[in-house]
Amino acid sequence: MDLNTIKSDGIGGAAGEPAMLPTTAKKVFIKTYGCQMNVYDSQRMGDALAADGYTATDAIGEADLVLLNTCHIREKAAEKVYSELGRIRDMKAERASTGREMVIGVAGCVAQAEGAEIIRRSPAVDLVIGPQTYHRLPSVLARVRGGEKIVETDYAIEDKFDHLPRPERAEIIKRGVTAFLTVQEGCDKFCTFCVVPYTRGSEVSRPAARIVAEAERLAEAGVREVTLLGQNVNAWHGQGPDGKEWGLGRLLSRLAEIPGLARLRYTTSHPRDMDDELIAAHRDLAALMPYLHLPVQSGSDRILKAMNRRHTAKDYLALLDRIRAARPDIALSGDFIVGFPGETEADFEATMDLVRQVNYASAFSFKYSPRPGTPGAEMADHVSEAVKDERLQRLQALLLKQQQDFGSSLVGGVIDTLIEKPGRQAGQKVGRSPWLQPVIVDEKAGEIGDIIKVRITKTGYNSLFAELA
Ligand code: SAH
Ligand code: SF4
Ligand code: F3S
Numbered sequence: 410m411d412l413n414t415i416k417s418d419g420i421g422g423a424a425g426e427p428a429m430l431p432t433t434a435k436k437v438f439i440k441t442y443g444c445q446m447n448v449y450d451s452q453r454m455g456d457a458l459a460a461d462g463y464t465a466t467d468a469i470g471e472a473d474l475v476l477l478n479t480c481h482i483r484e485k486a487a488e489k490v491y492s493e494l495g496r497i498r499d500m501k502a503e504r505a506s507t508g509r510e511m512v513i514g515v516a517g518c519v520a521q522a523e524g525a526e527i528i529r530r531s532p533a534v535d536l537v538i539g540p541q542t543y544h545r546l547p548s549v550l551a552r553v554r555g556g557e558k559i560v561e562t563d564y565a566i567e568d569k570f571d572h573l574p575r576p577e578r579a580e581i582i583k584r585g586v587t588a589f590l591t592v593q594e595g596c597d598k599f600c601t602f603c604v605v606p607y608t609r610g611s612e613v614s615r616p617a618a619r620i621v622a623e624a625e626r627l628a629e630a631g632v633r634e635v636t637l638l639g640q641n642v643n644a645w646h647g648q649g650p651d652g653k654e655w656g657l658g659r660l661l662s663r664l665a666e667i668p669g670l671a672r673l674r675y676t677t678s679h680p681r682d683m684d685d686e687l688i689a690a691h692r693d694l695a696a697l698m699p700y701l702h703l704p705v706q707s708g709s710d711r712i713l714k715a716m717n718r719r720h721t722a723k724d725y726l727a728l729l730d731r732i733r734a735a736r737p738d739i740a741l742s743g744d745f746i747v748g749f750p751g752e753t754e755a756d757f758e759a760t761m762d763l764v765r766q767v768n769y770a771s772a773f774s775f776k777y778s779p780r781p782g783t784p785g786a787e788m789a790d791h792v793s794e795a796v797k798d799e800r801l802q803r804l805q806a807l808l809l810k811q812q813q814d815f816g817s818s819l820v821g822g823v824i825d826t827l828i829e830k831p832g833r834q835a836g837q838k839v840g841r842s843p844w845l846q847p848v849i850v851d852e853k854a855g856e857i858g859d860i861i862k863v864r865i866t867k868t869g870y871n872s873l874f875a876e877l878a
Contacts, residue, residue, distance in 0.1 A: 437463040438472035442489065443480025445676065446609075446638050447517055449589040451478045453573045454516065454543050460574040461547040470500055474512045474550070479519035481604050483778035487519050491530065498533040512553055514538060518608035522782075525560045534558075540594075540609060541565045544572035564610050570619070581630035586829060586858045587841065588632045592620050592660070593639030598679060600706070601717045601784040602746060602777060605640050612640075617647045617655055617663070624664050633827055633858055634672035634841070635664065642675045643682040658686030665696040671860055672827060672843075676702045677744075680720050680728055692735035699736055700770070700844045703729075704744035708763030709756035712749050715788070722763050729767060740770035740815065740844050747804055748777040748797030750788035757800050764807055770815040770844055772808045776801050816846065816868040823878045824848075826863050828855045840875075847872040 437458050441451040454476065455465060466472055475497055480486040494513070501511040514536035515527050521539035528534050535553050538546065539562035549559050570591070581588070595610040596603075624635055639645055642657065649655040649663070661673055673696045680703060690697055703725075707713050710721045733739060745760060764772075776797040779786035819842075826840035826848045833839075838855070840848040840863070848863060854877045855861040863875035 435463045435473040436466040436471050437474040437476065438466050438469045439476045439478060440469075440493070441478045442486060443478070443482065443517065445589050445636070446591055446594070446640065447478050447480060449591045449638055450517070450540060450543060451476075452576065452584065452589075453570070454478070454546060456574050456576045456580065457544065457546050459577070459580070461550070469497070470504075473510060474514065476514045476516055479515060479517035481518035481522045481608050481780070483775060484780070485778070487522075490515065490519050494531040494534065498531065501533050512536065512550070514550075514553075516540070516543065518604065521562050521608040522604060524562045528558055528560065536560075537562065539563075541569060544569040568613075568615070570615060575623075575626065578626075578630045581627060581632065586632055586827065587634040587636070588627050589636050589638050590620065590623055590627065591615070591638045592657075592675075593642050593645040596640045597644075598641060598681075598719075599717060601715065601788070602706075602749060602780070604780045604783060607782060609640055612644055614645045614647045617649050617660060620660065621650075621663060621667075624670060625667055628667050628669040631669070631858055633669065633860065634674070635670060637661075637664075637673070637675040639675075640677065641679050641682065643678040643684075643687055656684055656686050658684065658688075658690040661687075661690045661694060661697055665694045671696060673697050674700065678703050680705065680718075680725050683728055683732070688732055688735045691732060691739060698843045699739045700742065701732065701739055702742040702744075705763065706744060706746050707749065707752075707756070708760035709752070710759075712752055712756050712759075715751060716746075716749060716785075722759065726763070726766060741767060742771045743767070743769055743773075745772065745774040745804060745808075746777050747774065747800040748792035750777070750785060750792065751790040752777075752792055752800075757804075761804065761807060764804070764811070768815075769808060769811050771812050774801060774804050774808060813868070815844075816873065819865045819873060820867060821865065823862050823864050824875075825860050826850065826875065828857050828859045828861065830857060842873060849874045851876070 439451050439455060441447050469475060477490055477493060479490045497513055501513060504511045513534045515534055516538045517540060520537045524537060527537050535558055536549060537560045538549060541564045542561045545561060549561055553559055593614045595612045596606045597612045599606050627635060645657045647655055649659060664670060664673055705725050706716055706718060708722045713721060824842055826842060828838050828840045830839050832849060836852050838850055838852045840850055842848050849872055850863055862878040864878040865873050865875050867874045
């Protein structure tokens with residue numbers, strides 16, 4: 410997953426509302442940064458605000474409430490928020506000059522990590538709310554309207570998802586035939602480069618029955634593909650309705666029984682949490698897509714140790730052998746960090762070697778970004794920006810070549826495609842391959858929600874072109 414390119418400007422909140430809402434209904438604009446979990450959270454905040462009388466807008470200037478759902482993973486991600494806040498401050502002033510209010514809220518991982526500091530740096534901000542307290546949004550907003558500035562970043566003991574309203578059926582339909590479903594939050598792994606254990610707290614799994622009920626509701630509204638989300642999704646565990654302890658593999662088997670749900674995915678996984686049952690699910694479940702995002706970060710054991718990944722390069726490769734034995738056509742994706750403190754040219758070469766051995770269908774790679782409060786930031790031997798740049802270029806060239814080779818290997822073959830939406834060009838529709846590539850087909854090839862067999866005719870930069878097989 411590309412943690413910084415998934416952006417959704419604005420949410421839907423209007424559907425399912427009474428038709429005769431006064432024209433003075435409050436409007437909300439939500440901008441989402443970071444990972445898929447933020448995308449899911451933004452939707453759930455949208456659901457809560459819709460229940461509180463807000464309608465969604467894509468025009469920030471019209472918004473009574475602007476919410477930025479932020480990401481803290483790398484410095485660039487966090488700094489983006491402050492430049493955006495500068496822009497919004499001016500709009501707030503402009504609205505105020507016409508007698509209208511604009512409440513500015515910062516949610517997400519920057520909110521959790523920086524708290525009141527955000528209001529000190531950007532005094533136009535009225536509200537800072539961390540990821541564990543979104544269900545309190547309506548009551549917090551009432552206090553903001555009373556003139557208070559609020560920082561709400563404690564870890565709530567209650568489960569926010571139990572207290573957020575369920576999405577309306579019409580809203581699910583509007584969001585399309587693919588959906589995210591968060592099953593697990595937080596992380597106990599404490600990789601030394603990473604802020605997630607601090608911004609999202611420790612690992613919590615949602616109960617199996619709630620997840621099944623939510624997936625059934627999605628399927629009933631026409632969703633065909635569900636991606637289970639968690640910062641460490643394969644650490645999910647919980648009691649099943651049979652009273653037994655379930656892991657993610659068992660949960661996936663249960664979800665595969667839901668009528669209408671044709672495709673399942675999960676992300677993001679940690680190599681240490683791939684148990685036998687989950688690997689077997691890749692062999693046994695036709696609905697589980699043959700595509701796995703399994704970050705390794707580095708191919709050097711010395712660096713993996715310094716990162717506190719608690720596995721070696723050999724462990725990772727041996728795990729891939731077991732997964733490929735269960736599901737020979739599985740394609741892999743991964744995340745990499747170059748220039749972690751102490752990384753030598755030999756360490757970096759070990760990463761390049763690992764990439765050559767694995768052969769990734771896609772991957773995301775980043776320059777190490779020291780994050781305040783993490784052990785990595787305090788380590789000696791930071792690598793210079795110039796060296797990081799140069800290594801990133803070499804790694805990305807290799808990964809891009811592998812991605813293109815993977816795409817080319819599909820040309821001439823027949824694959825299943827889930828038709829998702831109209832294409833950008835007239836006469837086309839866009840589908841989704843089992844490996845998440847957009848597939849461009851003739852609009853008459855199928856209806857949205859259909860899964861059809863297509864023959865790949867050629868590849869685009871990041872997409873496939875196909876005809877009905
Ligand atoms: N839970 C997931 C990753 C979450 S963060 C996992 O363990 O794989 C997503 C990716 O961002 C990471 O896999 C890592 O490659 C990258 N990342 C995290 N912290 C970073 C940092 N300080 N600098 C650069 N990249 C980072
Ligand atoms: Fe971050 Fe490591 Fe947890 Fe992933 S497993 S979220 S990289 S601490
Ligand atoms: Fe970013 Fe928080 Fe996700 S730091 S990657 S939005 S968990």
